[in-house]
Amino acid sequence: MNSAHKKHFHWWYIPLGLVVILLVAILAFALWAHRFLPWKNMIAFTSNLRLELSESTKNYVTSGERDYSTLPEVLTMADGTPVQTVEDFAARRQEILDLFEQNVYGTLPKDGFTTSFEVLEEGSALNGAAIRRQVKISVTTDKGTSDALLLMYLPQSEKPVPVVLGLNFKGNHTVFADEAILPSYSTEADDETLLEERGIKAERWNIEQAIARGYGIATIFCDDFAPDNADTYNTRVISLFDEPEFKAVGAWAFGIMRGVDYLVQQPEVDTNRIVDIGHSRLGKAAVWAGANDERIALVISNDSGNTGATLTRSNHGETMKSINAMFPHWFCTQYKEYGAAANALPVDQHLLLACIAPRKVYVANANDDLWADPQGAWNSLLASRPAFELYGQAVISEDCLAEGETQPHAGQSVWSADMGYHKRSGWHDIQSEDWAFYLDYMDQYLAG
Numbered sequence: 070m071n072s073a074h075k076k077h078f079h080w081w082y083i084p085l086g087l088v089v090i091l092l093v094a095i096l097a098f099a100l101w102a103h104r105f106l107p108w109k110n111m112i113a114f115t116s117n118l119r120l121e122l123s124e125s126t127k128n129y130v131t132s133g134e135r136d137y138s139t140l141p142e143v144l145t146m147a148d149g150t151p152v153q154t155v156e157d158f159a160a161r162r163q164e165i166l167d168l169f170e171q172n173v174y175g176t177l178p179k180d181g182f183t184t185s186f187e188v189l190e191e192g193s194a195l196n197g198a199a200i201r202r203q204v205k206i207s208v209t210t211d212k213g214t215s216d217a218l219l220l221m222y223l224p225q226s227e228k229p230v231p232v233v234l235g236l237n238f239k240g241n242h243t244v245f246a247d248e249a250i251l252p253s254y255s256t257e258a259d260d261e262t263l264l265e266e267r268g269i270k271a272e273r274w275n276i277e278q279a280i281a282r283g284y285g286i287a288t289i290f291c292d293d294f295a296p297d298n299a300d301t302y303n304t305r306v307i308s309l310f311d312e313p314e315f316k317a318v319g320a321w322a323f324g325i326m327r328g329v330d331y332l333v334q335q336p337e338v339d340t341n342r343i344v345d346i347g348h349s350r351l352g353k354a355a356v357w358a359g360a361n362d363e364r365i366a367l368v369i370s371n372d373s374g375n376t377g378a379t380l381t382r383s384n385h386g387e388t389m390k391s392i393n394a395m396f397p398h399w400f401c402t403q404y405k406e407y408g409a410a411a412n413a414l415p416v417d418q419h420l421l422l423a424c425i426a427p428r429k430v431y432v433a434n435a436n437d438d439l440w441a442d443p444q445g446a447w448n449s450l451l452a453s454r455p456a457f458e459l460y461g462q463a464v465i466s467e468d469c470l471a472e473g474e475t476q477p478h479a480g481q482s483v484w485s486a487d488m489g490y491h492k493r494s495g496w497h498d499i500q501s502e503d504w505a506f507y508l509d510y511m512d513q514y515l516a517g
């Protein structure tokens with residue numbers, strides 16, 4: 070081939086080639102990520118990422134001063150009227166719940182639906198130490214019916230037992246390696262995947278340990294009430310209502326309350342010892358459900374973070390602006406209107422914890438999980454105390470802190486008869502160590 074035809078290699082072929090490779094890689098990643106995140110979420114995530122990267126020193130703050138000067142008073146009505154008696158607090162509690170519904174979580178339907186239950190399977194489990202029961206929970210309105218599958222393990226017992234109820238992230242088959250567990254209605258796993266995923270999240274539920282210590286465990290896949298997805302969150306229980314502000318976290322809380330509807334009808338269940346538990350985003354739902362549902366005796370928030378137990382005014386770790394950018398389907402429209410202005414909120418999360426009084430509340434964090442802001446959760450629990458004290462309940466004190474500390478250290482638990490806190494060393498998760506704290510606390514303060 071003469072030189073006229075010899076291809077000329079130009080220096081700029083190299084950067085051009087690298088750019089092409091980078092673009093192909095980004096496209097491949099986006100297509101892979103779209104398996105888990107709809108485009109709307111991904112755009113929100115990337116816009117939020119730009120926000121975080123551009124202002125990360127401001128938004129993802131992990132230390133420094135906190136401004137609680139505008140924290141709403143627990144024992145003062147929105148119009149300034151003091152709350153001095155438990156009767157006064159009943160009105161304040163309702164006011165707080167209404168404010169959270171209007172400004173944060175959105176609609177939480179209290180009526181206009183019926184709930185029915187059908188036992189699909191029941192059998193012996195854990196070598197006879199427990200019974201397993203799987204129940205279809207059907208919610209029906211004039212617009213139709215939506216089903217959710219409750220999985221429950223109860224210890225064999227002569228008398229009614231306490232039950233810990235919580236939503237799971239990945240489907241009922243993931244909480245325990247038991248081949249009899251039926252696939253949740255919203256699972257997208259095929260048979261092969263169901264087999265592979267059996268029990269992959271067993272440590273998050275510690276079913277053997279709970280049963281051995283006399284506690285029942287009940288769980289439902291969160292997606293059975295609202296798929297955790299900006300495109301499809303409103304295709305299940307939310308589709309039964311004409312409530313545009315009925316959002317995903319509200320649907321998960323609604324689902325927990327339908328699980329309680331079932332539990333209170335079971336003779337094997339001690340209806341005075343129904344506990345709701347939630348980790349992270351499902352901890353946000355557990356706190357919202359527990360604040361509303363007075364049938365729940367103890368509410369456990371595990372690493373629930375922003376718009377869970379942690380004070381929004383902390384503005385440390387995940388922020389109100391960030392969470393609404395990343396998860397537009399979780400909370401109501403009005404919440405997004407506040408942008409980053411946490412001080413403008415008529416509520417904060419300590420008020421939600423206060424609505425649990427006169428029942429019991431337990432907040433836990435992980436030491437390295439600064440995105441969930443353990444300091445802001447500890448401050449929130451302390452700030453909720455006036456409601457519990459008004460009922461004469463026993464609350465925790467900061468006297469337990471080591472010299473110079475502003476929150477419990479890793480491995481420390483701080484308990485009173487009606488309030489508990491612990492901080493586990495390590496990262497964002499719910500682990501056996503957390504369950505050991507919870508079961509010990511319930512043994513001591515929720516004994517039958």
Ligand code: GTR
Nearest residue numbers: 348349350351374375387392
């Ligand atoms: C994070 C989210 C947190 C928390 C967490 C989880 O992406 O920002 O608020 O919900 O997910 O649920 O594990």
